[in-house]
Amino acid sequence: MSLLSVDEAIARILGDASAPLAAETVRLDEADGRTLAEDLASKRSQPPFPASAMDGYALRAEDATEGMRLTVIGTAAAGHGFAGQVSAGETVRIFTGAPVPIGADTILIQENAERIDATTILVREPVSAGRHVRRAALDFAAGDTLIAVGTRLGARELSLAAAMGHGTVPVRRRPRVAMIATGDELVPPGDMPGPDQIISSNAVGLAAMIRSCGGEAIDLGIVADDRQAIGDAIARAAALPADILVTIGGASVGDHDLVKEALVTSGMTLDFWRIAMRPGKPLMYGRLGAQRVLGLPGNPVSAFVCGLLFLRPLVHALLGHAHGDQSEPAVLAADIPANDRRQDYVRATIAAGHSGLPLVAPLPIQDSAMLSTLAAADCLLVRAPGATAARAGDACHIIRLR
Numbered sequence: 001m002s003l004l005s006v007d008e009a010i011a012r013i014l015g016d017a018s019a020p021l022a023a024e025t026v027r028l029d030e031a032d033g034r035t036l037a038e039d040l041a042s043k044r045s046q047p048p049f050p051a052s053a054m055d056g057y058a059l060r061a062e063d064a065t066e067g068m069r070l071t072v073i074g075t076a077a078a079g080h081g082f083a084g085q086v087s088a089g090e091t092v093r094i095f096t097g098a099p100v101p102i103g104a105d106t107i108l109i110q111e112n113a114e115r116i117d118a119t120t121i122l123v124r125e126p127v128s129a130g131r132h133v134r135r136a137a138l139d140f141a142a143g144d145t146l147i148a149v150g151t152r153l154g155a156r157e158l159s160l161a162a163a164m165g166h167g168t169v170p171v172r173r174r175p176r177v178a179m180i181a182t183g184d185e186l187v188p189p190g191d192m193p194g195p196d197q198i199i200s201s202n203a204v205g206l207a208a209m210i211r212s213c214g215g216e217a218i219d220l221g222i223v224a225d226d227r228q229a230i231g232d233a234i235a236r237a238a239a240l241p242a243d244i245l246v247t248i249g250g251a252s253v254g255d256h257d258l259v260k261e262a263l264v265t266s267g268m269t270l271d272f273w274r275i276a277m278r279p280g281k282p283l284m285y286g287r288l289g290a291q292r293v294l295g296l297p298g299n300p301v302s303a304f305v306c307g308l309l310f311l312r313p314l315v316h317a318l319l320g321h322a323h324g325d326q327s328e329p330a331v332l333a334a335d336i337p338a339n340d341r342r343q344d345y346v347r348a349t350i351a352a353g354h355s356g357l358p359l360v361a362p363l364p365i366q367d368s369a370m371l372s373t374l375a376a377a378d379c380l381l382v383r384a385p386g387a388t389a390a391r392a393g394d395a396c397h398i399i400r401l402r
């Protein structure tokens, strides 16, 4: 049986998400992690006036010579400028952030001024022209485009947007991802499993992955391995305004693997099922109305790796981000055997290498049910289909997990 390659599967999924979701306007305090939908230009200049960077005295550069006595004619504080003008032999007491008064062009820091009496100071050290004055628009000017479309907004961009005069920003709508876990054996996290049962661990991890790449996760819970129950859950999901439906488990060939059949009965157009990948072979993709359907295998590591390789790029594509190769070069720390026809994603640890490249050691057991090794891994070592045996010191490629 010839299986679809990982690259072809990614291309098919992303080909179905060529247009990003619509934009919406959100308040800045709700915009953390959102993707900017338009270039953002500044509504104002910063600072809007020449501003003092220090506490001290505003004066004219030519008066800033050692031993000079100056008359203090007023005070300028942040938020309270001095209305008058500074002339020869005059100074204004000034504080950090205050507008530099007209006529003054230099700040003498207070450590270098001696207060002689209530209205006189002595310049103790000379200061060069323009010192400690932030010119108007030093940071940015009105009209400057400072944050590019497609930027994921974080702490730095949000502060900048606020300073630019924006109270709201246009962002891409968050891709909504509904999830259904299937399996008679599953109980929700926190519940005590009965005999023959295990805890449904995949959805909570996938939800975290979805949120961290900019999507919104809607967990529809656990559904029994029953045609009717799965069909009902699919109908509930299809009625939601979700962009992606993720099913977990029941994707393989066993008698209880009913998800594909239930989806097709519900009207899904199947694009592909099963790919040349380990873990993750039973991956499925299709369309159910407006929703893209990603059928993930139930094995916890398979579900996670398929989430990383297919769901994350899909969410990114709906946010308008270009898809790039997630892998990077590394060096093997151990000999590894030849690969078969499936692209392998091997859990591995990273040590610092002499060449500057990460030195990668595969973990000894690669069972796709083992979450402890997934959590212990620093990266996935990517092995191409048909790759020959490789030796310690050989080049390789990894996808970082941390």
Ligand SMILES: Nc1nc2c(c(=O)[nH]1)N[C@H]1C(S)=C(S)[C@@H](COP(=O)(O)OP(=O)(O)OC[C@H]3O[C@@H](n4cnc5c(N)ncnc54)[C@H](O)[C@@H]3O)O[C@H]1N2
Pocket (backbone or CB within 6 Å): 181, 182, 183, 185, 186, 198, 199, 200, 201, 202, 203, 248, 249, 250, 251, 252, 253, 254, 257, 279, 280, 281, 282, 296, 297, 298, 299, 300, 302, 368, 369
């Ligand atoms: N005869 C064959 N058997 C299997 C094949 C095959 O090609 N021929 N493929 C294997 C591969 S590869 C995988 S991966 C699994 C995937 O199977 P399913 O997607 O049908 O998953 P399930 O059978 O429902 O579950 C597999 C395993 O994972 C556990 N599971 C399921 N859901 C969850 C969840 N939400 N949280 C935690 N664990 C979950 C489940 O209990 C099973 O242990 O099929 C192989 N079989």
Ligand code: MOO
Pocket (backbone or CB within 6 Å): 277, 278, 279, 280, 281, 282, 297, 299, 302, 368
């Ligand atoms: O290839 Mo399946 O995805 O575990 O192990």
